[in-house]
Amino acid sequence: MQSARGARWWWLGCHGGAGVTSLGMVVPGGTDASRCWPIPPMGPPQRVVLVARSHASGLQAAQLAARQWASGSLPGVEVLGLVVVADAPGKLPAPLRDLQKLVSGGFPRTWTVPWAESWRLSRPVDPVPRELARLARDLQALTESGVPQ
Secondary structure, eight states: OEEOOSOSEEEEESSTTSSHHHHHHHSTTEEEOTTSOEEOOSSSOEEEEEEEESSHHHHHHHHHHHHHHHTTOSTTEEEEEEEEEOSSSSOOOHHHHHHHHHHHTTSSOEEEEOOOGGGGTSOSOSSOOHHHHHHHHHHHHHHTTSSOO
16 A cells, blocks of 8 residues: 555556656646545545556456445545546457446446657657546545545
């Protein structure tokens, strides 16, 4: 578990290579939880945004994380949602779409980040997928009040 101090929210990668570092560069406000649930101090809940790739093992890792959270074994952790980062260009095959829909049901909300070919060659700055602007707005709204949503 990660010690929680002053983060607006924590980015929690469900597996290695989920996309936390890239998201942290283009969506300001979050802190990398280093793939560990934050340890909540006394006070308000620690807000967490889980991140997974859209391949089968990534979605299964997100499903496991949702089960951990839903079990009640993480008091003081508020999961804001799941960000699914595309693992390849194009549409998801039907079995992965179905799995993503199933896994998404375990989270309060889900955001999808499409494939960005340019990110393979350089740091994720331009072009930023427009879906990230919506993610940034949503996270801002969910965390600006200081009151759990």
